[in-house]
Every structure is written in structure tokens, then in C-alpha cells.
Amino acid sequence: MSAPVPSFYDDLGETLAEAWRLIGRGVADRRSPFHHPTAATIGIDGRPQARTVILRSCDAAGRTLRFHTDGRSEKVRELAADGRIGLHFYDPGSKIQLRLAGVATLHRDDAVADAAWAGSRAFSRQCYGIEPGPGVEIGAGGAFALPEGTDEATAGGRANFCAVVASVTALEWLYLAAAGHRRARFRWDGEALDATWLAP
């Protein structure tokens, strides 16, 4: 088949670099499909759980990704019980899927949390001050209270703010290209990388 293919198409090293580049763009560009991955966890009852999160930072060299959530949320309870996490990205335009596996650490009252809170916008901070906390049953759709949008009022949400840092141990690439699909798996054991193509 003669469709043009990108430079990374048949190159494992370039494929991995492209994956990190796309994740990095997801942090910077809120319109990118990589801006809002799906975080998969093991539920308290053992069920698989998945929800959208907003990607806040990515360190390709250190192989970490960060997102923020409410410390009162179910996913924090789940990750506290079992830190294993999957992060799933899919761009229906480019037909590229990334599946990252890793282990999450929760940061609520440390320098990581402080820096993440300091870097977040007032609008985002508002959510952490909602009462009652996320997932609590309420009698009507709007039966919850938001703090007013002043710096002082939103500061109250700091106690509920949680930065989640996922350390990536494996990354799987899938590219549904017209010229032929490409799938690759990258696994790390410390700094040692095992990379291989997989049948799609």
C-alpha cells in the first residue's frame, strides 16, 4: 500500500518519542484529545473503574504524569488501597491509542501538592471547596454549595486537593494507519527498556 507514513511509523525509538510528544502536547493544549486521558483503577469492591482526568504535567525523562483530584473522591480511596493505575489516551482523528501502566502516589500535604495547588487556577480551585464532597448522595441536582470565587474562599479547598503522580512502568502504542496498523510495547525495569512490536 502506498499511503504516506510518518517517520516514526516503523521505528520503535521514534514511536516512543512520538508517544511522549503527544502526551506533552496533551498537557499544554486543552483541545488535544490527549488532554483528558481515562484513568483506570481497581474499585474498592474489585470492579474495574474508569473516569476522565485532566492531564496537568508530564515528565518524559522521569516517566511520570500528574493529574489533580478531590481527596474525598472514590478514586483516591481506590488508589490508597491499590496504587496500580492505567492511563488510556485515544485520538479518534489520528487513530492513535496509548495505554500506560503505572503506580500512583497521592500528594495532599507535601511539596508536590503545594506546588500543584499554587500552579492551579482560581476556577479549578473552586471545585475543591464544594460541599458535600464528590459522590455523596444529594436530594436534588443542585443541592451542593460552591465557595465564592475569591482567593480567600477558594483557599478552603486546599485541604481537599490531591495531586496524583503516576510513575509509568509500561506504555503500549497502537496506530490504526491506513497503510497498515502498528502496535508496540515498551516496558521499563528501572532504567532498562524492553521494546517490541506486537501484532495489532
Add this chain to the structure above:
Amino acid sequence: MSAPVPSFYDDLGETLAEAWRLIGRGVADRRSPFHHPTAATIGIDGRPQARTVILRSCDAAGRTLRFHTDGRSEKVRELAADGRIGLHFYDPGSKIQLRLAGVATLHRDDAVADAAWAGSRAFSRQCYGIEPGPGVEIGAGGAFALPEGTDEATAGGRANFCAVVASVTALEWLYLAAAGHRRARFRWDGEALDATWLAP
């Protein structure tokens, strides 16, 4: 706040109807974000696993959804070991997220599988004839073989075809509206429905 809100905004019954309507549109419209949910499962090693699937049918009354996969894939091994499944939908345009919980049944050699195969296109059928099967390590990105696109050649993929039917036991709705977020949970015990608003 005075932003206009849709009719389902503060109505649990209409919210549930809207959720099923969006899923139904996802089946029919391949450009809908609801066309390609993320299926979450428990991995063989206990890790959370998530990947994009293509929604093939939806029966709102029977509360079932169907997608297709290769019987040789890891997710089939996972679902055979633990049928619990999460199906996650997110539309970044409307900012509506659906999280469905259910139990999956695998159909490879029965009337459900036959009907699903009969309703699939030749282009889709091709994938089930790829050798080796999905996820097998290969020496180069293109070191796999596709059957030619004739009816006879693609018929060989039938043995690898698997229809997955998820029976939904719970549905969670999240709508990040400018007028105020809305979150609702619907759970079924047989035909009995428990519906409630949740704090977002």
C-alpha cells in the same frame, strides 16, 4: 447563574433517557464521541486495563451494549476470568461523561456471534484473520499477515471473532455544565431502579 440548560438538566428520568439516547447515537454515528467507549477490565495480573472499543449495538430496554473483538486478545482472556467490565464514555464537546458498570458475556460460537458476524463489514472482518493474533511479539512493525479482502479469505477470521455483550447494572452521569455541574447515579437490581443525584 443564567446559562440556558437542557430539559434533562435537573430531571433524573430525563437524564437517564438522555444517557441512553447518547449511547444509541454512538452506535449509529461513527463521528460521535460515544462511538468509541473505553472498556475497563481487571488484568490477568490484577492490574486495571483500559482500551478503546467500537460500540456496535445498544439495547436500552434490555440494558445491554455490544462490541466486537478478537477471541485471541488479552481482553477476552481477562473477561473469561472475570466478566466485570466498566464502559466509559466522554464527550469533550458537551462535557458529558458516562460510566457504565456491568458484566460481560463472550459469544464466539453461538447465534449472537453468528448474527454479529453477519452484520459486520468485509473490512472489519479482515482484522480477525491477521496472523499472528493480537498482542503477539513480532520482529518488525509490519511482520504480520492480513488475509486478502475477498469474502472467502475473510471467512477464515470467523473462528477468531468474538462478540462481547455487556449487561449494565449501573450508570453514572456527569455533566460539567457552565450553569453548575450535575452528577447522577442509576443502579438496577433486576428491574428495580435506584436513581439519585450525587455531589459532583
